[in-house]
Amino acid sequence: MYDFTYQKPSSLADAVKVLSGDMEAKALAGGQTFIPVLKQRLNKPSTVVDLSKLGLSGITVAGDKIVIGAMTRHADIASNPDIQAKIPGLAHQASLIGDEAVRHRGTMGGSLANNDPAACYPSAILALGGTIKTDRRSIAADDFFQGMFTTALEQGEIITSIELPIPQKSAYEKFRNPASRYAIVGVFVAKHASGVRLAITGAGQGGVFRHTEMEKALSANFSPDAINGIVTPADDLNSDIHASSEYRAHLIGVVSKRAVAKAA
Amino acid sequence: MGFEGIGASVRRKEDVRFLSGKGNYTDDINRPGQLYAVIKRADRAHAKINSINIAAASAAPGVVKVFVGDDMAADGVGGIPCGWQIHNQDGSPMAEPAHPAIATGKVRHVGDPVAVVIATTKQEARNAAELLEIDYTDLPAVAHLTDAVKPGAVEVHDGVAGNICYDWAIGDKAVIDGVFANAHKVVKLELTNNRLIPNAMEPRVALGDYDTSSGEFTLYTTSQNPHVIRLLMGAFVLHIPENKLRVFAPDVGGGFGSKIYHYAEEAIVTWAAGKLRRPVKWTADRGESFMSDAHGRDHVSTAEMAIDQEGHFLGLRITTLANMGAYLSTFAPAVPTYLYATLLSGVYKTPVIYCNVKAVFTNTVPVDAYRGAGRPEATYLLERLVDVIAYETGIDKVELRRKNFIPADAFPYQTPVALQYDSGDYQTTLRVGLKNADWDGFEARRAEAKKRGKLRGIGISTYVEACGIAPSAVVGSLGARAGLYEVAEIRVHPTGSVTVFTGTHSHGQGHETTLAQLVVDQLGVPFDQVEVVHGDTAKIPFGMGTYGSRSLAVGGSAMVKAMDKVIAKGKKIAAHLMEASVEDIEFKNNTFTVAGTDKSKTLTDISLAAYVPHNYPIEELEPGLDETAFYDPKNFTFPGGCHIAEVEIDPETGVVAMVNFTAVDDVGRVINPMIVEGQVQGGVAQGIGQALMEGCGYDADGQLTTGSFMDYTMPRANDIPNMSVATENTMCTHNPLGSKGCGEVGAIGSPPAVINAVVDALKDYGVRHLDMPATGPKLWSIIQASTPRMAAE
Numbered sequence A: 001m002y003d004f005t006y007q008k009p010s011s012l013a014d015a016v017k018v019l020s021g022d023m024e025a026k027a028l029a030g031g032q033t034f035i036p037v038l039k040q041r042l043n044k045p046s047t048v049v050d051l052s053k054l055g056l057s058g059i060t061v062a063g064d065k066i067v068i069g070a071m072t073r074h075a076d077i078a079s080n081p082d083i084q085a086k087i088p089g090l091a092h093q094a095s096l097i098g099d100e101a102v103r104h105r106g107t108m109g110g111s112l113a114n115n116d117p118a119a120c121y122p123s124a125i126l127a128l129g130g131t132i133k134t135d136r137r138s139i140a141a142d143d144f145f146q147g148m149f150t151t152a153l154e155q156g157e158i159i160t161s162i163e164l165p166i167p168q169k170s171a172y173e174k175f176r177n178p179a180s181r182y183a184i185v186g187v188f189v190a191k192h193a194s195g196v197r198l199a200i201t202g203a204g205q206g207g208v209f210r211h212t213e214m215e216k217a218l219s220a221n222f223s224p225d226a227i228n229g230i231v232t233p234a235d236d237l238n239s240d241i242h243a244s245s246e247y248r249a250h251l252i253g254v255v256s257k258r259a260v261a262k263a264a
Numbered sequence B: 001m002g003f004e005g006i007g008a009s010v011r012r013k014e015d016v017r018f019l020s021g022k023g024n025y026t027d028d029i030n031r032p033g034q035l036y037a038v039i040k041r042a043d044r045a046h047a048k049i050n051s052i053n054i055a056a057a058s059a060a061p062g063v064v065k066v067f068v069g070d071d072m073a074a075d076g077v078g079g080i081p082c083g084w085q086i087h088n089q090d091g092s093p094m095a096e097p098a099h100p101a102i103a104t105g106k107v108r109h110v111g112d113p114v115a116v117v118i119a120t121t122k123q124e125a126r127n128a129a130e131l132l133e134i135d136y137t138d139l140p141a142v143a144h145l146t147d148a149v150k151p152g153a154v155e156v157h158d159g160v161a162g163n164i165c166y167d168w169a170i171g172d173k174a175v176i177d178g179v180f181a182n183a184h185k186v187v188k189l190e191l192t193n194n195r196l197i198p199n200a201m202e203p204r205v206a207l208g209d210y211d212t213s214s215g216e217f218t219l220y221t222t223s224q225n226p227h228v229i230r231l232l233m234g235a236f237v238l239h240i241p242e243n244k245l246r247v248f249a250p251d252v253g254g255g256f257g258s259k260i261y262h263y264a265e266e267a268i269v270t271w272a273a274g275k276l277r278r279p280v281k282w283t284a285d286r287g288e289s290f291m292s293d294a295h296g297r298d299h300v301s302t303a304e305m306a307i308d309q310e311g312h313f314l315g316l317r318i319t320t321l322a323n324m325g326a327y328l329s330t331f332a333p334a335v336p337t338y339l340y341a342t343l344l345s346g347v348y349k350t351p352v353i354y355c356n357v358k359a360v361f362t363n364t365v366p367v368d369a370y371r372g373a374g375r376p377e378a379t380y381l382l383e384r385l386v387d388v389i390a391y392e393t394g395i396d397k398v399e400l401r402r403k404n405f406i407p408a409d410a411f412p413y414q415t416p417v418a419l420q421y422d423s424g425d426y427q428t429t430l431r432v433g434l435k436n437a438d439w440d441g442f443e444a445r446r447a448e449a450k451k452r453g454k455l456r457g458i459g460i461s462t463y464v465e466a467c468g469i470a471p472s473a474v475v476g477s478l479g480a481r482a483g484l485y486e487v488a489e490i491r492v493h494p495t496g497s498v499t500v501f502t503g504t505h506s507h508g509q510g511h512e513t514t515l516a517q518l519v520v521d522q523l524g525v526p527f528d529q530v531e532v533v534h535g536d537t538a539k540i541p542f543g544m545g546t547y548g549s550r551s552l553a554v555g556g557s558a559m560v561k562a563m564d565k566v567i568a569k570g571k572k573i574a575a576h577l578m579e580a581s582v583e584d585i586e587f588k589n590n591t592f593t594v595a596g597t598d599k600s601k602t603l604t605d606i607s608l609a610a611y612v613p614h615n616y617p618i619e620e621l622e623p624g625l626d627e628t629a630f631y632d633p634k635n636f637t638f639p640g641g642c643h644i645a646e647v648e649i650d651p652e653t654g655v656v657a658m659v660n661f662t663a664v665d666d667v668g669r670v671i672n673p674m675i676v677e678g679q680v681q682g683g684v685a686q687g688i689g690q691a692l693m694e695g696c697g698y699d700a701d702g703q704l705t706t707g708s709f710m711d712y713t714m715p716r717a718n719d720i721p722n723m724s725v726a727t728e729n730t731m732c733t734h735n736p737l738g739s740k741g742c743g744e745v746g747a748i749g750s751p752p753a754v755i756n757a758v759v760d761a762l763k764d765y766g767v768r769h770l771d772m773p774a775t776g777p778k779l780w781s782i783i784q785a786s787t788p789r790m791a792a793e
Helices: A011-023 A034-039 A074-079 A081-086 A089-096 A106-116 A121-128 A212-220 A246-262 B015-021 B055-060 B068-073 B122-129 B173-181 B227-238 B264-276 B286-292 B375-393 B397-404 B426-436 B440-453 B470-475 B513-522 B551-577 B604-609 B673-693 B746-760 B777-793
Strands: A005-007 A027-029 A045-052 A057-061 A064-071 A132-133 A138-140 A157-166 A169-178 A183-192 A194-201 B036-042 B047-053 B064-070 B114-117 B133-137 B164-170 B185-193 B204-212 B217-220 B245-248 B280-284 B298-306 B314-325 B352-361 B455-464 B486-492 B497-504 B530-533 B585-588 B591-596 B601-602 B626-631 B640-649 B656-668 B723-727
Touching: A011 A027, A011 A045, A027 A034, A034 B397, A057 A081, A064 A081, A074 A081, A074 A089, A081 A089, A089 A121, A089 A169, A089 A183, A089 A246, A106 A121, A121 A157, A121 A169, A121 A183, A121 A194, A121 B397, A169 A246, A183 A246, A194 A212, A194 A246, A246 B122, A246 B426, A246 B777, B015 B068, B036 B122, B036 B264, B036 B286, B036 B723, B047 B114, B055 B064, B064 B068, B064 B122, B064 B264, B064 B455, B068 B114, B114 B122, B114 B264, B173 B298, B173 B314, B173 B352, B185 B375, B204 B264, B217 B227, B217 B264, B227 B245, B227 B264, B264 B280, B298 B375, B314 B375, B375 B397, B375 B455, B375 B746, B397 B426, B397 B497, B426 B440, B426 B455, B426 B640, B426 B656, B426 B723, B440 B455, B440 B640, B486 B513, B486 B551, B497 B513, B497 B551, B513 B530, B513 B551, B551 B585, B551 B591, B551 B604, B591 B604, B640 B746, B656 B673, B673 B723, B673 B746
Parallel strands: A005 A045, A027 A045, B036 B280, B217 B245, B314 B352, B497 B530, B656 B723
Antiparallel strands: A057 A064, A064 A157, A132 A138, A132 A157, A169 A183, A183 A194, B036 B114, B047 B133, B064 B114, B164 B352, B185 B298, B204 B217, B204 B280, B298 B314, B455 B640, B486 B497, B486 B626, B585 B591, B591 B601, B640 B656
């Protein structure tokens, strides 16, 4: 990696100040993407701002919501009894991210801020209709994800927590890239009182997206058969050496049905 | 302390240091005043180097020196040599283009070294390497075999017409064509053997050192054969006499063949250490490993079998294109010839075989031996072809194999492709394999899987391979530029403990345990009083290293010979001490006894007398108890066996799950059953990787598309089923241990078993053959393309 200065502020305001005042400064959450990127010299930050002393970890149940601190590790989400009981799809999803070491370092806030098009969490947050809380505002999941590696976050804006409505049912099904183990197609389905939301990661050229046609069918009939025959066009899907866009389009149908079967 | 001799599953003594972080790997070694080298590599597959401006890099902080290829050439440094010369069909030698350690004139593959930056820290060297200004003129590149042999293809090396390194054949073309002309039926199969990247856990490292007081060079390196490196680098590249060059390969974290070869980086750091009078270390990062470690396999073949009405094999005719990459790696030319075509008889009594191999240069990383080396390619071709014959004739695939097997009473068996198999019993390994795999119960399992919506298939592979490499005179006549004997020194210390100095090298195989067990067995010395030393040319006698499953069959045999000498000398000393005739001395259980009496001396009594020769036959016998033996094998050894794979395919996604794997191998005498089981498991895991997951990709421009673990699919523990591993052994008849070797059998026998199982699972889809790796999207496409036809039927 290139040389950089390192700061570990102990207040959110200080962290925001450093990150806002320097376009080349970067925030470090769990570092499970960022540090490999630095090691490969694909990024050259002036300052790395370590967010681990800001007190942003923890999981709390607040009425009909679960609030997860941005620095909460995947392993803690996967093993949290409240999440396992109330949003089992999310606990399961967290248990599938990376490997054991990644899950003990990587954070939900870091993953969301990075918005890797093949990351798992964006599908959960979008399907659950979550809200991303930052140092300055609340952003609805529908507004947060703005394309591959692109979010609504402004320069220097730090995610502090993620607020997730507790759905009636939830499940995540992941079809892994056999090499990287990222999602080639990951489907998170959540059945809310207001209807079903189903979000797909790994497949879309623009990152995570909701499959509205499936949502409509599932809102009427929450069963795998309800989405039989729904064809996803391959046009806007990723194509790489591991999966063509046609294969991904097909997998969206298969994986979605499996997610619904698991949730139903 | 229980039984620790031959046949005991003694726990590996080396694992204590490996598992507790106390291994001594090359990168753990640091020398005073050490500098760090970073190698600037070509980012393109084929280009003319117009100029390299080193000014900015040379002036960067911490930089001591920047060298380019012309600097090495001007200093008289030779190119990287090739260790094996193959001759064309017309008798002329193969094309052997120059392979400079650092490219001069042109770069020929992504990863080709262009310059080396040497600085006081690795970080500074990396920073400076980014400041090198290289002006290239891009040239068209050719990466794939079939493209490289097309008329008018780009030439990788000027003057190597058609990119053909050699055009070699074994067998008589006229005779085989006659067999085919008169055959009842001919079954033809075109297939590829996918290119693999070895990916040892430990990346390569080289640390060159120069002692200004003695004038001695030392190279610390991740090698499977330090003496071979010393010979090649000293004699051909750097012109350093062997008495002034030490090569030390300490703990090495996996090789699989990729650490056999003499690599450019070894020469670069050793030469640079001499120039700069300071130690210079290079450590590959993982990305460099992908583009600079020799790759494996990469064949395109057409195979045809002529058969009679009953399915007896009458003749086998093969043409193979084998990728050499951009330059010849150390043993590359031997792999698709003498380690491949000579194995095409397999376990079958096919009377006539002809094989033509064209080795081809491409703008890719050099290709050389990788676990199995030629034998997996031969086995895959043959065992797929046998299944296709069964498919086309309707003969049961097990029956077809049985009726063509070389019978157990036919050994020694001379194949039509030069090898003479000494022993084997293919019917037995097959019978036990079928039983252990519950072959007869398979259709019930298939039906049960179908209820779950899964396509279940079973596949078999019956194979033989050749290892215990190799009789020196034989390989010399075939073009090897080295002998392939092995050496051992057995040093019995005054107090009776033993140090073994072996020319073989352990890089994960557990030699420190297995070889110690030989000493326990033959000399009766307790296991914990035996030390095995390897890897350091300053300590060990001139040995050839570890590859081709040779360490036990060849290196272990050298130990047996050396221990025989120890015992013979010990008997003379014992006879003197006990005032008996040498002929009356017996040695057993660490003790010399006068036959028929209760007079005895322990080995320790004798070794003490040998080193403190106060009462000693000094007129007739030298003091000391330290014997060396060189063992040149009389023949190859021929492990074989039966592998059975069972898979389930999810028809909705095409994804294959390995659900069962059964291996029954004949590896000859087993020293440590636990280690054999581990070796087979590891080999099978790599075979499953090749069959289902791994595949090195280059695009049409020669860019490596699988240059990291994000894209190159390595098998992981959860991809590998629990496997049933057993041995049914016949003894090697020509070495004193009877051992054949077990390091490669897993990687050789398993890929065709897996693909045969995949094809079997797809039998309702009209699939005759598919190429490795059998990935989800590939199988999904096949299933998609076939479904309408099935529906129409």
